[in-house]
Amino acid sequence: MSEHDRAPGAGKAPPRSRNALSAVLLVLACLLVPAGALASWAAHGLTDTGRYVRTMAPLADDPDVRIAIADAVGDGVLREAGRRADSGPRPAAIEPFVHDAARSFTRTETCRTAWDAANRAFHEAVLRALRDEGTRGAPVTVDPAPVIARVKRQLSDDHVPFAHRIPVTHTRIPVLPADDTDRLRKGYHVLDTAAFWLPLAAAVLAVAGITVTACRRRALTALGLGTALGGALLVLAVAIGRRLTLADLPDALHRPAAGAVYDALTATLRTVSWLLCVLGLAVAAGAWVTGRFGPRLAARRRARGSAVPGADPVPEPTRARA
Known part of the structure; x- marks a missing residue:
């Protein structure tokens, strides 16, 4: 060594x-x-909302994500229409139209805007619950009214029957149970x-x-x-x-x-x-x-340095005889 x-x-x-x-x-x-x-x-x-939204934004063009969004939006619209409608056909009668309109909606720029807005609202709600100790024991909720309003406008533009009757109300939908929120809050502080x-x-x-x-x-x-x-x-x-x-x-x-x-x-x-x-x-x-x-x-460097030949000695000058 x-x-x-x-x-x-x-x-x-x-x-x-x-x-x-x-x-x-x-x-x-x-x-x-x-x-x-x-x-x-x-x-x-x-935990950076802007970075999270930018990361999730390209997924609006992913085919699998589009299918999931269309199914979630269509089911939500049908569920609300069936619960609140007091007359007219049953929701099953317009189900194909609603799902077709929802799939068409996922290919529009409006859907991308709604996707970004929904992700931002979800992330801000989760961060608020993780950082605020006053929300202990409460679930994380978001308001879907802006997204439903965009879907309703798209359905009306596509001339879907009874689209104008879809209610747009401000409600709080739980997206994370209270027990999970409390566990995530503890894990967040540890991390x-x-x-x-x-x-x-x-x-x-x-x-x-x-x-x-x-x-x-x-x-x-x-x-x-x-x-x-x-x-x-x-x-x-x-x-x-x-x-x-x-x-x-x-x-x-x-x-x-x-x-x-x-x-x-x-x-x-x-x-x-x-x-x-x-x-x-x-x-x-x-x-x-x-x-x-x-x-x-x-x-090798030391060997090269020691192997450099010395110069010939310079003869001393001789003093001329008088």
Whole structure:
């Protein structure tokens, strides 16, 4: 092991004990790296309303999401019409017209605007419930009146029978039960704290592990490989989470739409995971190459410097005889 591989003061303590302590610190750092990335993504990436709306906006053009929107809008319109209508045909008689109009509505610019507005309202309502302790024990609700008004206008423009009779009232529809809201609130506060401390603790442990080791290049190699492994495990966790999330959905017909939403929300997390893999492998490869070929290159430079031929001695000037 060359002098450059050793940490300063390596002789003050037995190398074996220093390496053991370094290994423990580096293992903890590698464990905290993916956990910190996950906490930062959940606490910051999902709590920005503008970013959330921009992430969800392209899904308005996804075919599976369009089908889910059309079914939800059509069923909601039929349910309200059947509950409030006091005369005329039964809702089943106009069901094909309503669903056709809803599918047509999903291909319009109005639907994209309504999609963005609904996502913004939903996200703001959830954030308000997570951050406001005064809403403890209350469900998260949204007002669907703006979306229903847009659908009613589109149905009227398409000359759907009885479209003008669809009521547009301001109601509060629960989108998240109170029990789930309370659990999410506790998890949000934990993630908000962990998003700051976990990356900081991982950096401190990594620096400490490299400092106390008797061989820094070996420690850098281990840290790089551990970081790459943590990124790979995070990629695997995202894939398993997707499978479990879709498996728990009661409506199997809309699982493709839910999968598209899941993929859009976790795109940043997957990118960070792959960056951890690439960065970790690059650090490990750099440390290994430097440790393997660095001493040889340094020896060659020293050999070249010592092998430079000296110049011929300059003859001393002789004094001319008188």
